[in-house]
Amino acid sequence: MSLLKLDRAVKNFGGLAAVNNVSFEVHKGEIVGLIGPNGAGKTTLFNVINGFYSPSKGDVFFDGKKISGMKPHILCRMGMARTFQIVKPLKRLSALHNVIASAFVRANTRARAEEIAVEALKFTNLYDDRDVLSKALPIGKRKRLEIARALATQPALLLLDESFAGLNPSELNESIEIIRKIKEKGITILIIEHHMKVIMSISDRIVVLNYGEKIAEGTPHEIGSNPLVVEAYLGEAQDA
């Protein structure tokens, strides 16, 4: 059954269609990768799904309900969480307080919020850094803090926007492990990623965007051998 469904979603900025007629579904329990060259409209699409933008045309459905135009905070309550490509830590709060603040969505008391937060921090291997101000964390940990904060809202669907960018190899493996564990918890994931090795190894299915339009959809194997995709995306990588 589909948890997220886009039906010919369009987002125009003036005369530019940043997202043009994109339709696809994400099923419960899946990891779906969203890839495409720079400027393909991936983050814009996230903003449309997440409610920061409302679609110019077309609709977005979450768990069977039409959510086009709903605000992010309402979608968060409904079970959709996201991370940001350009991380947005609450700078002058410690890692723990960052996550407590987001855990309040599912907690009535401060103690319960802290319980959820501690669990999320342990899950993302940040528990030892809980008292560090988030502006003092290195980028790898800030990326994981974004994930911890999203997890603390106990989502059904998690939107990850380039959570692997800028990580060193050991951090990369750590993060892949975390994504796998998130999937085991039964959380559905839609992930934007540039790192081809990562996206090919963790995704169940991949959707490819180019110039705001969906040019391909399929299993990692199918995508890897799709000539359109190779030309638009992987071709560049081979040349380099």
Place this chain on the structure above:
Amino acid sequence: MVKKAVPFIALAALLVFPLVVKSDYYQHLMILVLMWVVIGSAWNLIAGYTGQVSFGDAAFFGTGAYTAGLLVTKLGWSAWWGLFFGGITAVLIAMPFGWICFRLRGAYFALATLALNEIMRHIATIWEKLTYGMLGILIVQTFASKLPYYYISLALAVISLITVRLVMRSKYGYYFLSIREDQDAAESMGINTHHYKMISLVIAAALTGVAGALYMNYMGFIDPHVVFSLHDISIMAILVGIVGGVGTQYGPAVGAFIMVAVQELFRTGGYGLISKLAKASGSETIISLSEFITKAHVMGFGILVVVAILFLPNGVVGDWNKITRLVLQKKIKGG
């Protein structure tokens, strides 16, 4: 341990203060300090903790003051009812204002609060049938002694500090800080930013309105230029917050103390020292210069803000460790 005891020691000192210091003048200054603790704490909640900087606290202060005054002149009630209704009318002003203007972010919101300040002052000036315009409102004070006013002010100051503390320890506190740090992140964390900014503003407006009603009761006279004053109320509130320490629990309390002292220092020309010196010198230029300085307390405020931002960006309370380190170093060097 010592730090935790400081507020209680301060409270104890404040409780016995008017019994020890009998001077009306100093009791008057302390009443003003305590009133500014209330206003400063309120400003700190919306600006310091929630990050929505307000340049228009006088709008709520004046509304509270006028409510208290009008209860006497129009309804014949006691002005003390203003402590309750002043808070409520301030909230009634804050709600539609916040509902519309919280769509604006950062500096744009600050400008809107500035406009609210000016609008309220003009209304109070022009709507003569209700407010008596520039004539202002004169009421008979309840007490001849300063003591009752002092203890009522102290109670209100303590209540506002406790209110802010309780709010900041709850879910609301986390939400206010999240909004201050990053509004988009807060939205994606399930926080209805518009709603929680409103809550923060409403609490701040209520406290500021109560302070305004207290002012009416204590001073016995208000007019639009006094209680809707941009520099004497709105800017002063910001200074109390910045000098004391933005986003710190006791910053406004310390800031209130410093700012009332500074204001008084300017108003009296260094407690009359400047004019005495000027007269002693006999030079016309110096005498007129001394008069200028005495009148230029607003400029003095401006200089103080610059100095505070340059050297103590987190205020006296926020930068306390820095201050003690500097003082200690000097002692070591000097010794």
